[in-house]
Amino acid sequence: MNPRRNVALGVGGTAVLLAALDAYVVVTVLIGIAQDVGVPINRLERVTPVVTGFLLGYVAAMPLLGQLSDRYGRRPLIHACLACFALGSVLTALAASLPMVVAGRTVQGVAGGALLPITMALVGDLWKDDERPVALGAVGAAQELGSALGPLYGAVVALLPAFSLLGVDLGGWHAIFWLNVPLAALAAVAVQRTVPASEARTGRVDVAGGALLAVALGLLVAGLYNPDPAKAVLPAWGPPLIGAGLLVAAAFVWWEIRSPVRLLDLTGVPxxxxxxxxxxxxxxxxxxxxxxxxxxxxxxxxxxxxxxxxxxxxxxxxxxxxxxxxxxxxxxxxxxxxxxxxxxxxxxxxxxxxxxxxxxxxxxxxxxxxxxxxxxxxxxxxxxxxxxxxxxxxxxxxxxxxxxxxxxxxxxxxxxxxxxxxxxxxxxxxxxxxxxxxxxxxxxxxxxxxxxxxxxxxxxxxxxxxxxxxxxxxxxxxxxxxxxxxxxxxxxxxxxx
Incomplete structure (x- = not known):
């Protein structure tokens, strides 16, 4: 029994929960966000990037930043992710236009996506093989709990009456993202006190693979986004971008097969x-x-x-x-x-x-x-x-x-x-x-x-x-x-x- 190790797991799991909550928190407040940034109720297709922007950053960053934590240590990367998560939250809370909301959500996604693999890697550092599955299950449970609680959490926090201070909106859906700032700060303090420091390691990071994955996903999502679906399912630029995304995805697979350093090493795996x-x-x-x-x-x-x-x-x-x-x-x-x-x-x-x-x-x-x-x-x-x-x-x-x-x-x-x-x-x-x-x-x-x-x-x-x-x-x-x-x-x- 190692209490310090269990506390570190609890702190890492809490960080994962915080990111998972924000992956789904906008589901219940999309209409409120749309109204505040000038999107009419009959053009809700224009706010889909608020959801997909977070997911794009989350997925694209997850494997690459997990590798970076192998090289530079778990604690520094968790701190960096929490800081970027708070920054993305502030950008979203201050947003007065749809592009700014999407930008803030994407920054949040990049930071949040890295917390899961880094915490899982921390489990690998601190637990032996025969003990590891239970700890990994606890991290997975935090991820699932975020998906279950996120929409309700967002709806409850958004009940805070709308009000402003020095011209800054603090209530309503804005409160969801302002609340992330002190939560991220508290998580950073807990990480500093509980997650053990580790020395930087030598080795390569698959930057090319991470970039190819991010570009492929970005092209596919951009190709599927149609801000004016009155005439066609896809915009005029949709098919070319989707085709380009598939080509880049094929290039990613080709690279991962041949690269000596891979985001996901499947050597010997069926x-x-x-x-x-x-x-x-x-x-x-x-x-x-x-x-x-x-x-x-x-x-x-x-x-x-x-x-x-x-x-x-x-x-x-x-x-x-x-x-x-x-x-x-x-x-x-x-x-x-x-x-x-x-x-x-x-x-x-x-x-x-x-x-x-x-x-x-x-x-x-x-x-x-x-x-x-x-x-x-x-x-x-x-x-x-x-x-x-x-x-x-x-x-x-x-x-x-x-x-x-x-x-x-x-x-x-x-x-x-x-x-x-x-x-x-x-x-x-x-x-x-x-x-x-x-x-x-x-x-x-x-x-x-x-x-x-x-x-x-x-x-x-x-x-x-x-x-x-x-x-x-x-x-x-x-x-x-x-x-x-x-x-x-x-x-x-x-x-x-």
Whole structure:
């Protein structure tokens, strides 16, 4: 028993939780942010970079900054990340325009994305091989807890009444990001007191690989972002940028195969099972974020809920997600990883199909959430069991990277289609004006216009959840080809108990 080591784990896990909270905290306040930076309610596609900017920075920075911590030490990198996280929070809180919000969120994402692999690497430094899985599980739990609590946390903090001091907005959604500054400072003090110092090490860092990954993801997200979806799913620059992103992604794979220093070293690892497992993580991540964003938007734009009401609706999904995770672990212990992954994704498919009809039905959200929750444990377990013990931290980070990439690409792609459908369905609608008509006539025209907009929103959200169900079907198909190493089945698991 090493109390100092456990305290260091608690501090690192808290930093991971802080970053994970902010990955999802804007889900419930997107509409408020949009209104404050001048984006009309019928052009919400323009605020998707607020979500994707954070995810892009998070995913792109995670592997490279994890390597930098190998060279320069865990504590200095954690301090640097907390400082940048606070800086990004200040930029977001001060933002008076959409580009500034996106810039602040991207800086936050870069800093937050590094905290997970650095904390996992810290576990590798302080725990022996046979003790490490439990500690890694605690870090993973902090990450999952952030995804579950983030939307509700954001909605509650945003209840703080709007007020200004010296011309600076401090209340409302701004309070979420101002609060990050003292939290990051407290975390930095705790890190300084608990995380042991380590000497800088010699060695190379795969800067080229990190740059190629960041550029590939940036091109793909930029290609899928359409600020004016009235005429087409993708903007004119979309196909060229997506093509360029795929080419750069191919260059990244080529580089990682041949480079002597790699972001993810798969030497001696059975690549087929690992890639299939990461594919399941990617697809379940896409389904997760689409749900978190569009259940909230449907609650507020279609059913008239406020931010807190939307968060409470989403809580049915998130609560089931959290409850499903340990259930998935117990089922995996008995039946193995692939069957539980398939079963969970089949249940999630049914939930999203039901959700396409109700859009916010509590029972439908519980079914979808529990299905995705069940998938969490077998995905992580399969990745750990195909990687050697010395690379368990890398394997855990790879699962999270795959999930976050799924969130990033999934929300961009599904949003592009959904917002295009809404614009095409409302293209012929003219907003009624109270000019030259009596109040009763104007009220009738406004009611008819509102009803048509609501019908278009319902079609948009319905098709998005049908698409999410299709993602789960594809995930189940990929899970069918996951193969764990021979000798790692139920008998081996039972022998360890």
């Amino acid at each position: 690549k087929g099972p690992l890639l299939a497992t990461l594919g399941v993580s990617f697809l379940s991540g896409a389904a997760l974020l689409v749900t978190m964003v569009f259940v909230q938007l449907a609650s507020q734009t279609l059913f008239g809920a406020d931010a807190l009401g939307g968060a409470l609706t989403l809580a049915w999904f998130l609560g089931a997600l959290v409850a499903g995770a340990p259930a998935g672990g117990l089922l995996t212990r008995r039946y193995g990883e692939p069957p539980v992954m398939v079963a969970g994704l089949v249940v999630a498919t049914a939930g999203f199909w039901l959700l396409s009809g109700s859009l916010t039905g509590p029972l439908d959200l519980v079914v979808a959430g529990s299905g995705l929750g069940v998938v969490i444990a077998p995905v992580s377990s399969a990745a750990l069991r195909v990687m050697p013990a010395a690379q368990h931290g890398v394997a855990s980070a790879a699962v999270v990277v795959a999930r976050m990439m799924g969130m990033l690409i999934g929300i961009a792609a599904v949003s592009a289609w959904g917002f295009y459908r809404f614009q095409s369905l409302t293209a012929d609608l003219d907003t009624p004006l109270p000019l030259g008509v009596d109040p009763a006539t104007y009220a009738g025209r406004l009611a008819a216009y509102t009803a048509k907009v609501q019908a278009a929103l319902r079609v948009e959200y319905t098709e998005m959840f049908v698409a999410t169900a299709a993602l789960c079907v594809l995930g189940a198909a990929v899970a069918l080809v996951v193969r764990v190493p021979a000798g790692a089945g139920r008998g081996e698991r039972a022998s360890r108990t």
